[in-house]
Amino acid sequence: MTIVKQKDIICGKIRKQALRFIHLEKQxxxxxxxNGTTDKDQTIGSLNTLYQIASHVxxxxxxxxxxxxxxNVRNAKFALQHRLHIMDRSHMG
Numbered sequence: 001m002t003i004v005k006q007k008d009i010i011c012g013k014i015r016k017q018a019l020r021f022i023h024l025e026k027q028x029x030x031x032x033x034x035n036g037t038t039d040k041d042q043t044i045g046s047l048n049t050l051y052q053i054a055s056h057v058x059x060x061x062x063x064x065x066x067x068x069x070x071x072n073v074r075n076a077k078f079a080l081q082h083r084l085h086i087m088d089r090s091h092m093g
Contacts, residue, residue, distance in 0.1 A: 019054075022066070025050055
């Protein structure tokens with residue numbers, strides 16, 4: 001086996017491990033956001049870090065998936081804040 005071939009195999013294994021890490025970490029980050037352990041800014045920051053990792057392994061599909069998750073977090077938080085604001089106003093009188 002040539003050195004170039006070995007390098008390709010190693011890079012492929014590292015890429016596969018990185019994508020698995022991204023997938024598992026994204027699930028954990030979103031679960032923490034859903035149960036209130038982390039707030040919007042922390043969640044988006046974590047997802048941005050995962051996006052950077054995905055960009056370094058050149059996985060466009062993974063990058064799109066993370067970007068969609070970021071958009072969903074932004075919209076979900078806005079919807080939650082809006083619901084809480086309406087609830088607060090209904091208790092006023």
